[in-house]
Amino acid sequence: MKIEISNIANLPSRFGKYKIKAFKEGFKEHLAIYKEPFGDVTNVRIHSECLTGDAIGSLKCDCRDQLEASLKFIEEHSGMVIYLRQEGRNIGLLNKINAYALQDKGLDTIEANHQLGFKADERTYEIVDFILKHFGITKINLLTNNPLKLMGLKCVEVIARVPIVIEPNEFNEGYLRVKKEQMGHILDEK
Numbered sequence: 001m002k003i004e005i006s007n008i009a010n011l012p013s014r015f016g017k018y019k020i021k022a023f024k025e026g027f028k029e030h031l032a033i034y035k036e037p038f039g040d041v042t043n044v045r046i047h048s049e050c051l052t053g054d055a056i057g058s059l060k061c062d063c064r065d066q067l068e069a070s071l072k073f074i075e076e077h078s079g080m081v082i083y084l085r086q087e088g089r090n091i092g093l094l095n096k097i098n099a100y101a102l103q104d105k106g107l108d109t110i111e112a113n114h115q116l117g118f119k120a121d122e123r124t125y126e127i128v129d130f131i132l133k134h135f136g137i138t139k140i141n142l143l144t145n146n147p148l149k150l151m152g153l154k155c156v157e158v159i160a161r162v163p164i165v166i167e168p169n170e171f172n173e174g175y176l177r178v179k180k181e182q183m184g185h186i187l188d189e190k
């Protein structure tokens with residue numbers, strides 16, 4: 001697939017002063033939000049779009065907390081947040097809301113996805129290799145609680161994993177428990 005790349009622009013945000021660059025892959029437009037110098041090992045957060053969490057402040061998940069923590073981290077230590085447009089673990093917004101409706105009836109996040117005919121997680125990370133290669137990044141510290149993300153990247157060496165500690169709230173406790181107990185996330189480190 002042909003990937004169209006934007007020019008570099010400045011992006012001052014409430015979390016810091018960044019550079020931003022867009023990557024258009026078919027209908028999907030991804031972002032690299034970054035702060036230089038990268039150093040030999042670059043701090044990288046791979047964040048999948050979550051409109052309800054990132055923009056609306058939904059308490060059903062911890063996406064916005066993770067995004068904010070990552071942006072603050074790279075403001076302080078330099079690095080990059082790759083913002084991937086794969087809403088709802090890549091099932092799309094409409095399907096995600098249907099999954100939420102099933103969760104309202106008592107299904108957990110994995111059961112709800114299965115009932116709609118999807119895997120628990122439909123995300124892919126090929127574009128991440130493309131973006132990192134584009135910036136000449138070969139070694140990264142990955143900001144994640146998800147050990148599976150460590151294995152998904154082909155063109156870079158993951159030197160270390162930087163955990164993102166998020167305090168649970170009354171609405172996302174079940175979501176975080178499924179992540180931890182059934183999806184192998186590591187959520188207890190301080």
Ligand SMILES: [Zn+2]
Nearest residue numbers: 050053061063
């Ligand atoms: Zn979310």
